[in-house]
Structure formats: structure tokens, C-alpha cells
Amino acid sequence: MQATIIEAINDALHEEMASDDRTVVFGEDVAESGGVFRATEGLLEEFGEDRVLDTPLSEIAIVGAAIGLAAHGYRPVAEIQFSGFLPPAFDQLVTNASRIRWRTRGEITAPMTVRTPYGAGVRALEHHSESLEAAYGHIPGLKVAIPSTPADAKGMLTSAIRDPDPVLFMEPKHVYRSFREEVPEGEHTTPLGEAAVRREGRDVTVIAWGAMMHNTLEALAELPDVDAEVIDLRSISPLDRETVVESVRKTGRCVVVHEAAKSGGFAGELIATINDEALAYLEAPVRRVTGFDTPVPLLSMEDYYIPHPPRIEEAIAETVEY
Amino acid sequence: MNEQSRPESPGSTDADVAAVSERDVDVATHRVVDADGSVVDPEAVPDLADDRFLDLYRWMVLQRTFDERATKLQRRGLLGTYASGQGQEASIIGSAFALTDDDWIFPYGREAGALLMHGLSMRDLLLYWRGVEDASRMEGANVFGFAISIGSHIPVATGKAWGQKLDGSDAVSFVNLGDGATSTGAFHEGINFAGVLGVPAVFFTQNNQYAISMPFEEQTAADTVAQKAIAYGMDGIRVDGNDVLAVYNAVATARERALAGDPVLVEAVTYRRAAHTTSDDPTRYREDEEVEEWERRDPVERYRSFLADRGLLEAVDEEAIREEVSELFDEAVAAADAYPERDVAELFRYVHAEPTPELERQLEEFRDLLDRRPEMHDHIEHRPKG
Numbered sequence: 001m002q003a004t005i006i007e008a009i010n011d012a013l014h015e016e017m018a019s020d021d022r023t024v025v026f027g028e029d030v031a032e033s034g035g036v037f038r039a040t041e042g043l044l045e046e047f048g049e050d051r052v053l054d055t056p057l058s059e060i061a062i063v064g065a066a067i068g069l070a071a072h073g074y075r076p077v078a079e080i081q082f083s084g085f086l087p088p089a090f091d092q093l094v095t096n097a098s099r100i101r102w103r104t105r106g107e108i109t110a111p112m113t114v115r116t117p118y119g120a121g122v123r124a125l126e127h128h129s130e131s132l133e134a135a136y137g138h139i140p141g142l143k144v145a146i147p148s149t150p151a152d153a154k155g156m157l158t159s160a161i162r163d164p165d166p167v168l169f170m171e172p173k174h175v176y177r178s179f180r181e182e183v184p185e186g187e188h189t190t191p192l193g194e195a196a197v198r199r200e201g202r203d204v205t206v207i208a209w210g211a212m213m214h215n216t217l218e219a220l221a222e223l224p225d226v227d228a229e230v231i232d233l234r235s236i237s238p239l240d241r242e243t244v245v246e247s248v249r250k251t252g253r254c255v256v257v258h259e260a261a262k263s264g265g266f267a268g269e270l271i272a273t274i275n276d277e278a279l280a281y282l283e284a285p286v287r288r289v290t291g292f293d294t295p296v297p298l299l300s301m302e303d304y305y306i307p308h309p310p311r312i313e314e315a316i317a318e319t320v321e322y
Numbered sequence: 323m324n325e326q327s328r329p330e331s332p333g334s335t336d337a338d339v340a341a342v343s344e345r346d347v348d349v350a351t352h353r354v355v356d357a358d359g360s361v362v363d364p365e366a367v368p369d370l371a372d373d374r375f376l377d378l379y380r381w382m383v384l385q386r387t388f389d390e391r392a393t394k395l396q397r398r399g400l401l402g403t404y405a406s407g408q409g410q411e412a413s414i415i416g417s418a419f420a421l422t423d424d425d426w427i428f429p430y431g432r433e434a435g436a437l438l439m440h441g442l443s444m445r446d447l448l449l450y451w452r453g454v455e456d457a458s459r460m461e462g463a464n465v466f467g468f469a470i471s472i473g474s475h476i477p478v479a480t481g482k483a484w485g486q487k488l489d490g491s492d493a494v495s496f497v498n499l500g501d502g503a504t505s506t507g508a509f510h511e512g513i514n515f516a517g518v519l520g521v522p523a524v525f526f527t528q529n530n531q532y533a534i535s536m537p538f539e540e541q542t543a544a545d546t547v548a549q550k551a552i553a554y555g556m557d558g559i560r561v562d563g564n565d566v567l568a569v570y571n572a573v574a575t576a577r578e579r580a581l582a583g584d585p586v587l588v589e590a591v592t593y594r595r596a597a598h599t600t601s602d603d604p605t606r607y608r609e610d611e612e613v614e615e616w617e618r619r620d621p622v623e624r625y626r627s628f629l630a631d632r633g634l635l636e637a638v639d640e641e642a643i644r645e646e647v648s649e650l651f652d653e654a655v656a657a658a659d660a661y662p663e664r665d666v667a668e669l670f671r672y673v674h675a676e677p678t679p680e681l682e683r684q685l686e687e688f689r690d691l692l693d694r695r696p697e698m699h700d701h702i703e704h705r706p707k708g
Contacts, residue, residue, distance in 0.1 A: 028533070028534065028536065029534045029535045029536065029607075032535050032606070032607045033534070033535040033603075033606040033607045034606070036534070036601075036602075054535065054536050054540065055536075056502075056505035056533075056536070056540075056541050056542065057472055057473075057502035057503065057505045057506060057533045057536070057541065058505045058506060058507070059506075060506075060507045061505075084471065085471060085472075088506070088507060088508070123402055123403070123453075124403065125402070125403055125470045125599075126468070126470045127470050127471045128470075262680075262684070263680065292669065292670065292681075292684050292685075292688070293673065293678075293680060293681055293684060294669050294670055294673050294681070295673075297453075297455065297669055298402075298453035298454065298455055299402045299452075299453030300402075300452055300453035300454050300664075301453070301455070301664070301666070301668075301669060302453070303701065303702040303703050304666055304669060304688075304702060305669065306701075308698060308701035308702070309701065310691070310695045310697055310698050310701070311691060311698075314691065314695070
């Protein structure tokens with residue numbers, strides 16, 4: 001079927017709830033109104049109020065209760081309406097979700113998924129536009145997944161729900177409805193922890209994820225002479241080091257693109273990985289194109305913040321010509 | 323542990339164990355003017371001069387008009403997402419009317435009239451909703467930033483009130499919050515701490531029955547917000563939030579007690595007639611009949627009945643007020659449109675007291691790129707004035 005990212009997410013939720021009655025979906029405004037982005041539309045009608053619940057306005061309780069419910073044997077899929085509201089629950093992710101398997105020596109586990117839309121570009125109010133994947137990726141024991149296409153959105157969300165450990169599933173809301181593509185009907189899984197090579201090439205490796213994947217492809221369209229290898233990282237944690245290293249060893253050049261602020265951003269981890277395992281193959285310094293070291297601006301100037309194709313294009317061209 | 327030692331039916335006992343229950347607490351609702359417009363208790367009518375009673379009315383009309391005009395502006399693409407206070411005029415205006423200019427307001431979004439009364443310019447309020455950072459200076463008014471992250475401002479207000487107490491100031495920190503915010507951890511921690519410190523803070527909950535789609539009865543198992551105060555060792559006041567005089571009394575009382583070292587949690591029971599924001603479609607989760615029922619309890623109409631009873635309505639030139647407010651709004655839009663051309667440098671200012679060399683470098687590189695690559699502007703919707 002042809003679907004957008006948001007439709008693919010909705011489809012994955014329907015499929016998983018139908019195939020495993022331990023799956024429970026909850027969060028603010030997810031049941032009665034079907035979610036502010038309509039990700040959970042139709043679930044309440046199909047699966048009933050025991051399995052699809054509107055919660056109080058309590059991010060800590062949503063994530064904390066997901067941990068307990070998961071530990072009890074259910075498969076919670078919690079929604080945090082905007083990732084900007086996840087920080088209060090950071091404590092639950094750090095203190096409980098990420099380490100419950102480790103501290104109980106595998107006795108108690110938290111097979112739970114927290115879905116949350118992230119990123120700028122939708123003219124939302126303050127605190128609705130952040131990209132803090134690096135912060136979450138820094139928590140040992142927590143998986144962090146970010147799809148950039150409808151097929152991956154369905155496949156990765158299905159895998160996240162079935163995963164034996166907690167997964168933070170960050171959804172690039174700017175491209176929720178930007179385009180449709182073919183999405184497999186019925187059961188469809190995409191392994192977590194594996195990057196996708198979107199395009200093979202020899203001149204330069206370009207790594208991106210989420211909405212920035214599309215800006216990157218747009219930038220490359222302006223560089224027809226550059227034979228770029230494009231990696232959609234898809235998974236912040238665990239990191240698919242092998243795909244990254246293998247590609248950079250082949251091309252000898254690399255550009256990393258992310259929307260989050262530069263300092264402490266995930267590009268740093270990727271560059272360090274390349275430094276560890278592919279330094280001798282490099283023919284140019286690894287460049288990064290990122291958001292600025294500022295808060296995401298309010299809507300009137302948020303476009304300035306986003307790494308647009310010309311910025312990406314310049315970095316790629318300079319890296320190739322270095 | 324020896325399982326053999328447990329009783330056969332755990333959890334069963336004949337003892338009469340006393341428990342504290344909300345059923346034992348009578349949470350009265352303060353009201354001055356009934357839904358039908360008649361005065362419930364003449365003694366409770368605030369002792370205000372006639373022109374103050376009329377001012378109160380003008381502010382309510384201003385709140386309603388601002389919401390109507392701002393919503394229309396948003397529909398025309400000339401304002402960002404907007405959160406209206408329609409239906410809550412008595413709560414918004416009656417509470418602000420009980421404050422002084424020295425008090426600090428911690429806003430939650432719907433209280434345009436309160437902020438304007440507190441000294442904020444209408445232009446700046448529009449610029450805020452246009453997403454212009456400068457507007458958050460809240461120039462000329464003791465107003466903190468909007469708490470877009472629900473409940474996040476509550477402990478901050480406790481800290482501000484702590485400072486006011488240490489200063490020996492006669493001002494309070496006044497917090498607007500919604501019923502949804504009462505479910506956050508920040509609410510619990512912030513209010514508990516205020517109770518412990520005994521700071522001059524008033525936590526004013528506008529219980530408008532909905533947090534986006536979540537009705538109050540599903541937000542909490544508690545019957546009221548006001549009763550939650552008891553758990554913090556504080557006083558709770560529940561008031562008819564569509565009765566502007568009752569709200570005024572409640573907040574004036576709470577403010578006095580707060581200044582004496584007893585912070586207060588106030589619950590104004592009202593109704594959000596508008597959508598959550600202009601991005602929301604409330605027909606997905608509530609019935610028209612319910613909205614219509616609350617329209618019949620309209621706070622502006624109720625106050626008009628009071629004014630009529632008191633013989634003050636003849637002094638109200640409804641047409642003139644609406645015209646005046648509309649002109650103010652037009653002027654504010656024009657002033658917002660005329661806001662000086664902005665520069666990308668403002669993104670990089672105020673991150674720290676002094677910009678770091680890295681921030682300077684990022685700005686310089688970005689400027690250079692914008693100069694060299696004019697097609698950057700194809701990707702940037704230029705809204706220099708918001």
C-alpha cells in the first residue's frame with residue numbers, strides 16, 4: 001500500500017495490537033481524539049478502552065507506568081505528544097527503563113516502546129521542535145530508533161514493539177505527511193540497530209537520519225557529479241558501526257548531517273568511530289552540518305536553524321574537493 | 323520469609339480502620355452572582371467604585387475581542403498557533419484585577435487580558451504569537467515567560483516567591499495553570515515546596531474542564547482541584563470561574579493570605595469554549611450540546627446582569643467599548659507589522675551572557691553562507707517581523 005510516515009505508524013500499531021493482545025497503547029489524547037498527529041487514529045474503536053487509553057497530563061507517569069506494565073508482561077506503546085515534553089520523564093528512562101534488565105541480572109525486563117515526534121519545521125510553539133537524540137543515545141541500555149521513510153516507520157516500530165528491551169522511537173514529524181511510498185501490507189519488521197545504505201557511491205559517505213535524510217538527498221540532487229554513498233543511520237543506539245566504517249573505508253570522505261545542535265551532537269560519536277576504525281583511510285576531515293548551538297528558535301526564525309540543502313551541498317562539495 | 327506464618331485470607335480483617343477520605347471534605351464553591359445573573363450574597367459583592375465595576379466589564383470584553391481577533395488573524399496566516407481563553411473571561415480578568423503591578427504573573431497562555439492589564443503591550447503579545455523572541459522580554463510588565471511545557475513554571479514561581487519573601491516584598495507570585503497541569507510532577511513538587519517555605523505565591527488553576535481532549539473527570543480521581551491543597555498543608559479555594567466578582571474575591575483573599583506566609587491553591591471552575599489551540603478540532607472529543615450548555619453560563623452575560631441589577635449597565639456603551647478595543651487591536655497589528663527588520667544574529671544572542679567563540683564562529687559562517695548562496699532563502703520562509 002502507499003502510505004505516509006504517519007499512516008505507516010498507524011498501520012504498524014493496528015497490526016501489532018491485532019497480532020499480540022498484550023500490546024497496550026496510551027498517552028495524552030491518543031484514544032478519544034486519535035492523537036494530535038492522528039498516529040493512533042481508529043485504535044480505540046478497534047481494540048477498546050482497556051488497550052487504548054488517554055492518560056492524565058503526566059509524562060513521568062506515562063513512561064514510568066510503561067516500565068511497570070512491561071515488567072508485568074504487557075507490551076506498552078506509550079506516546080509522548082512532543083519530544084519537548086519528554087525531559088521530565090528522562091529520569092524514568094535513565095533510572096528505571098534503561099537499567100532494569102542489568103540491575104536485576106535479567107530477572108525483570110522492560111520491553112516497552114516510547115513513541116515521540118521530534119524536530120523542527122512545523123511552526124509549532126516553543127518546546128515542540130527539539131532534537132535530543134544524542135542525549136537519549138547516551139543512556140546505556142536504551143535503544144533509540146529514528147525512521148526516515150514510511151516503510152521503515154512501519155518496520156522499525158513493529159520491531160521496537162517486539163523488542164525485548166526499551167526503545168525510544170523518535171518520529172520526524174516534519175516529514176510525517178511529506179510523501180507516500182510503498183509500505184508492505186501485513187507483518188513487516190525492520191531490524192533495529194542496522195543502518196540502511198540508501199545509495200551506493202565511491203566519492204563520499206553522507207550520513208543522516210530522520211527529516212535530514214530528505215534535505216541530504218535534495219542537496220545531492222544539486223551535485224550530479226558527486227558519486228555519494230548515502231547512509232540512513234536509522235538507529236542512534238545501538239550504533240551500526242560496521243556499515244559506517246565499511247563505507248568510509250571505501251570512500252575515504254564523510255559528511256554527517258543532523259538537525260540537533262552541533263556541540264555534543266551525535267555526529268561527534270560518528271566521527272570518533274571513524275577516527276577509531278577508519279582514520280588511515282581518510283582523505284579529508286569529516287565534516288558535520290548541524291543545527292546551531294542555540295535553542296531551536298520560535299516559529300518566525302526556525303527555518304534559519306534547520307540545515308537546509310545548500311549548507312549540506314557546500315559541505316559535501318568541499319569534502320569531495322579537499 | 324516464612325509463607326506458612328501468613329493468615330489464610332490475607333487482606334481481610336474485622337477491624338474498623340479509620341481513613342481520611344475526600345468524602346469527608348466539603349469543598350464549597352464561592353459564588354457572588356448566580357448563573358441566572360442574580361446576586362447570591364449582597365455582602366460578598368466586592369467593595370469597588372462604580373467606575374471600577376465598569377473597568378472590569380471593559381477588560382472582559384477586551385479579553386473576548388482579543389481572542390476573536392487573534393483567532394481570525396491566525397486563520398489568515400498572520401499569526402502562529404493561538405490559544406484562546408474564550409469562555410474563561412471571568413477567571414482570567416477577575417484574577418488579574420485582584421493583583422498589583424508589582425506582583426509577578428507566571429502565564430500559561432490563555433490570559434491575554436490579564437497580561438495587557440499587567441502592562442504588557444498588545445503589540446508584544448501579538449509578536450509573541452508570531453514567534454518573535456524579542457516579545458518574551460515582556461517589556462514593561464512583571465510577566466515571566468509562557469509555560470508552554472505544561473506545569474513547568476510552577477516550581478519556578480515558588481522560587482520567585484521565595485525571593486520576594488527574602489526581600490520582604492509586598493508582592494506575590496501569581497501562577498496561572500490549567501487542570502491538566504495539576505497532573506504533573508512539577509505541580510506537586512512546586513506547590514509542596516511553596517507550602518514548606520511559606521512563600522507569597524498564589525497558584526490559580528483555571529479548571530476549564532479539558533486538557534486538549536482529556537475531560538477533568540478523567541484527569542484525576544479527585545473531585546476537585548481545590549482539595550489537593552490540603553495534602554500540601556495549604557488552603558484551597560474553589561470558586562465559580564464564570565463569576566468575575568467571585569474570582570476577584572477568591573484571588574484577593576488568596577493574595578492576602580499568601581503575603582502573610584500562607585500560599586494558596588485556587589480552583590476556578592470554568593469552561594474552555596474554544597479549541598485547545600487553533601491546531602485542535604474539539605468536535606473529535608466533545609459534544610456540541612455541552613459547549614452550548616456552557617454558552618448559557620456565559621461569564622460576560624452574567625456580569626452584564628449584575629451591572630444591570632446595580633443600575634450600571636446604562637453607563638456601558640457596548641458599541642464604544644468594542645470599537646475602542648478593535649482599534650487597539652488594529653493598531654497593535656500595525657505596530658507588529660512595522661516591527662524593525664530582524665537579523666539572524668539574534669538567534670545567537672542570549673545563549674549565554676557572553677557569546678562563546680564557537681557561537682561567534684557559527685554565526686559568522688552562517689552569515690557568509692547566506693551572502694554567498696541566495697538560494698538559501700528558497701528554503702527559509704522569511705518572516706522577519708514574525
